[in-house]
């Protein structure tokens with residue numbers, strides 16, 4: 001399976017929101033990272049076929065999606081950034097409704113609903129009202145509806161916003177499992193959501209694809225530039241002014257600073273292993 005973006009460009013009025021995005025994606029989890037307003041949701045809207053690019057094409061398995069029409073939509077599962085749930089529906093009623101929307105044959109509905117609820121660990125919530133679910137359970141229900149039609153491509157826009165750490169990990173595990181046979185594109189600005197599960201990370205800023213690669217490849221781009229330095233409290237302010245300080249952690253009477261710098265900072269400085277968050281923050285301080 002292959003999804004290819006060729007020179008995707010989109011403008012809203014005079015503002016160019018996507019500028020010549022080109023990439024090729026296949027099965028596996030991809031993290032789409034970028035600061036607020038980078039163009040993630042616009043790119044997703046084009047990929048799920050609800051928005052046309054001004055220029056460029058999206059090609060699914062060798063065919064232009066603009067010509068595939070609903071045959072392409074059948075391949076897509078989508079969880080929007082702000083999903084609207086009908087709170088008075090029960091979970092099973094909501095999923096039956098979504099099966100009808102997606103044209104799933106009546107004979108398959110019951111089995112398919114049981115399968116997707118099991119996949120997202122919501123079997124026990126079958127008869128619960130959607131309004132009674134926690135935020136995390138509701139997001140998992142969002143995934144359940146997105147995969148009802150066995151999509152080849154699953155697109156999730158900021159799926160973990162507002163989730164507690166336990167739910168975030170649970171969610172991450174579900175996504176990793178789904179990525180074994182689907183192309184999963186997960187847009188987020190929470191770097192840790194994708195750090196451990198993404199096959200590749202795409203970083204966009206101001207509508208341009210600025211970096212793409214495996215997490216280790218991206219981390220290698222700032223190897224030798226991430227430092228830990230121990231400083232006194234009285235010196236903190238001058239360090240923060242002089243260096244790009246990523247993190248400050250109290251260590252006994254002193255403070256440990258995580259710094260991104262091309263050169264070894266003065267004082268007690270030790271090299272640290274780079275993380276994806278270091279890259280993100282070095283690009284968007």
Ligand SMILES: Nc1ncnc2c1ncn2[C@@H]1O[C@H](COP(=O)(O)OP(=O)(O)OP(=O)(O)O)[C@@H](O)[C@H]1O
Nearest residue numbers: 012013017034035036037038039040041042043189
């Ligand atoms: N319908 C629209 N009309 C005009 N401008 C828009 C429209 N939708 C988005 N924009 C602008 O396009 C830019 C990219 O927005 P987009 O929502 O794609 O970014 P994003 O990376 O998803 O941001 P966030 O993380 O905040 O959701 C922003 O400057 C936004 O204000």
